[in-house]
Amino acid sequence: MAQQIGAFAEHCATHGIPPEVTASVGQRTLDILGLCVAAHRLPTSAAAIDHVLDQGGHPQATIVGVPTKVNAAQAAFANGVLAHSLDYDDTHLPSVLHPSASVVPAALAAAEHAGASGELTSRAIAVGIEVAVRLGMAGYDAELGNSVFFEHGQHATSITGAMGSSVAAAMIYGLDAKGIADVLGITASMAAGVIEANRTGGTVKRLHCGVAAQAGVTAAQLVKRGFTGPPTVLEGRFGFFQGWLHGQFFPTAITEGLGQEWSVPGIFFKPYPANHFTHTTVDAGIAFREQGITPEMVESVVVGVAGSTVRTIGEPIEVKRTPDTGYQAQFSGPYAFAAGLIGGGGLATGLDDYSDELAQDPARRALMAKVDVVADEKCNDIFPFQFPAVVTLRTTDGRELVQEVLTNRGGPARPLSDAELSRKFADNVAGRVADDVAAAVSTQVLALQDATDLPGVLAPLSTFITDTEESK
The missing domain is CATH 3.30.1330.120 (2-methylcitrate dehydratase PrpD)
Incomplete structure (x- = not known):
């Protein structure tokens, strides 16, 4: 199965993705960036960023709201934490996954590091989200009406999000189908997430998409340097589905219609910042x-x-x-x-x-x-x-x-327009990013596939109005 995913990802990197998927990627990237800005209000965000800055390292990628660049894996971690911390990110149903909050930060960090085009970045985000959703649906039991991941106390968002993030990063770093399969094989040993905090408290859930994004970037970098993974990492006797789902999985959810039927445009945006x-x-x-x-x-x-x-x-x-x-x-x-x-x-x-x-x-x-x-x-x-x-x-x-x-606003039956998503973005960045800058970023990110200078697109979000005022 990893080989089928690898072939699908390599094909998309070379030959492209459908226009409606491309448009959806621009919308999801804008949504995530706005949430990263808004999440700076949380003390856990400051803690995660301080942790990253304390590590030092090469200046490879941007953390939203931080002028100092850090290494790509750490930028993916920090932005992943920010993206998911407000519970305002998109949701796939019925798997109840939040795929963009890990895949988008991983892809953007890898793209800055690799100097990738907006076109390749857009394709990688699309494939990464698609892989995360399909792996999540492989763990969805229709008769049970719930995710088997959740039944086992596992946070499917971070587990499958790591796998999707790794595929996105692998595409951006130029790995071929075999390399992408190897990346899945590496990431399966790094993907994790336990949801006990949902029941009894704690802020650890805010880390989950950050850890997933970091794992994805790290795994892709390691495979590029020669590491390999097991070819049967998903379906094998001791593979991903046995380890996480105890062998109770639905493989057709991964491969059926892969490349022809896309889940990405149907993922639900959240119009309101609540459960x-x-x-x-x-x-x-x-x-x-x-x-x-x-x-x-x-x-x-x-x-x-x-x-x-x-x-x-x-x-x-x-x-x-x-x-x-x-x-x-x-x-x-x-x-x-x-x-x-x-x-x-x-x-x-x-x-x-x-x-x-x-x-x-x-x-x-x-x-x-x-x-x-x-x-x-x-x-x-x-x-x-x-x-x-x-x-x-x-x-x-x-x-x-x-x-x-009977239908949710922000889903396929009642989609949000570019204008509505730009309004949500503007609301999320208000007070930190000037209105004219926010409008310009919205326009550029919604057309992510056309970007020729990705660091330039992200640069206006690296310094907030308050940072500028305090430095005077």
Whole structure:
């Protein structure tokens, strides 16, 4: 299987990718770069960057928001940490992978180091994301309705993200089909991720895409210097799928339609900076607001969602109605409804709408106190291919209003335009990057395949407005 992936990647590097895939890559790269800027607000981002700068090394690639260049693998690590830390990056369904947050940082770092063209970089990102998704889907059990990776406590995003990152980096470093297969063989011994922090706490999940991106770049560099991997690294008796999935995998997900059918354009962007299960509830709140409903008019609200998501966004309901922090609000169905009904920045709600202050706002809490989250059969039938919501609102004058939001904004059924993604980017970089600079970067990155000076494209994001002001 690694040989088939290698041949596919080599073909794409030489002969190109479909136009709709190319366009999607530009959008995903812009999205990730904006998130890297926005994530500088987190203390864990500062810690990761300080760690990298402390290592020293050759100036090969850019960390977003850092004037000093570092070696390519370390730049991939730092940007991967930044890209995934806000839980605002894209999502593939039904595997629930976040592939761009590792593949894009790995590819950009390798491309700067190798002096690659925008065209090759775009092709490499596309293939890397495709490989990550296909490996993730090989671990998706349709009868179970869940990823076998998750059932085993594994973070598929970082595990398959490392593999996809390695293929992208290998293409950029000029490896042929055999070399790319060897890179997969090396990376399989480096890919990792445990999701216990989702259950009991800790910030380690923010490292996962960084570690995956770093592994991918490192593996490609090692193969270029002569290291090799096992040819049966994926399906072998002691290979990737046996080690991670205990042999329970679905190989046709990897090879069927490879090169003809692309997953990349169908990956869901996140329009709102919150758990993806809450997004259709935000949309329902927006729809009620557009009908003229105000918080004072609300008697009660019932948010119906897929039963398996209730435990994430609706239980315990007392906690979900009273989040203490913006992070807790990101996982609250009641807060999602309140945010949508009240409205905010970005594409309807932005990062500033999920602050600790707003999570504790008395007016929002009064509205959240009226919201229940329950399982809904119609939503069960659609999940996990969408994260739908059926929201029933009773007004203080006795009317019962219903909003069914059965598809997610940002997915294939309701795609975000270039203009909307540029608006999300502008919201994420506001206060750190000047408006005219942000607009110029958006234009260049959306046309990544045409870039002839990739370091020049990234340079405006290496120094923030605040950095400039502080140095005066």
